[in-house]
Structure formats: C-alpha cells, structure tokens
Amino acid sequence: MPGFFIGRVKSLKYAVKGFFLLLTTENSIITQTAISLVFVGMGFYFKIDRVDWALQFLAMGLVLAIESLNTAVEKVCDFVHPDYHQKIGFIKDIASGAVTFAVLTAFLIGMLIYLPYFL
Structure with a gap:
C-alpha cells in the first residue's frame, strides 16, 4: 500500500512540474492564461452568477487543456x-x-455570458 501512495505523490509532482513548465515556457499557454484572467476580471466586474462562473471556468480549462495537449503533440x-x-x-x-x-466553444460560451451585458 505505501508504494501506491508514493506513486501518486510522484505523479502529482510531475503534473505540477508540467503545469509550471507550460505556464513559464509556452507562449500559447501564457497568452491563453492572460486571456482567461481578463475574463475572470470581467466576471467580477459584471457580477456573473454561479452557473456562468462554472461555464466560464469550464471553457477556460478546456482551452488550456487542449492547448497543452497540442503543445505536447508538437514537441513529440x-x-x-x-x-x-x-x-x-x-x-x-x-x-x-x-x-x-x-x-470556438469558449468563444460561444463567452458570448452567451457577456453579450447581454453589452447589449
């Protein structure tokens, strides 16, 4: 049983290392993160509701995760x-x-959330 937990801790360590490598070395991830932060700011400004926050974070996570996988494919x-x-x-x-x-999915979600505030 201790081997199982040690394996999970090592996996987590590698995952966190990869997370920080992406955030500090990959321009596409840095750009997408900056755009995400703008939308977080907009969420606070417009006081979006809980469901909109959930959709927004889901969309941001989707883009960052797929962008990360794209980066891995390109590197390989x-x-x-x-x-x-x-x-x-x-x-x-x-x-x-x-x-x-x-x-495109994130863009459509953003439009559904924020377009009413601009109209």
Missing part, C-alpha cells in the same frame, strides 16, 4: 522528425484544429 512530432515532413505537418495541423474547436 519535432522530436521524432525534426525536419519538415508532410505527415508530421498533417498531425500537427489536426492537433491545432482541436485547439480551434476548444477556442
């Missing part, structure tokens, strides 16, 4: 095949497309 692709290759480019484009889905 660059490691496996550093030179340009058509199939690697296709894989990277697909991963980037997943980010686009997440961003």
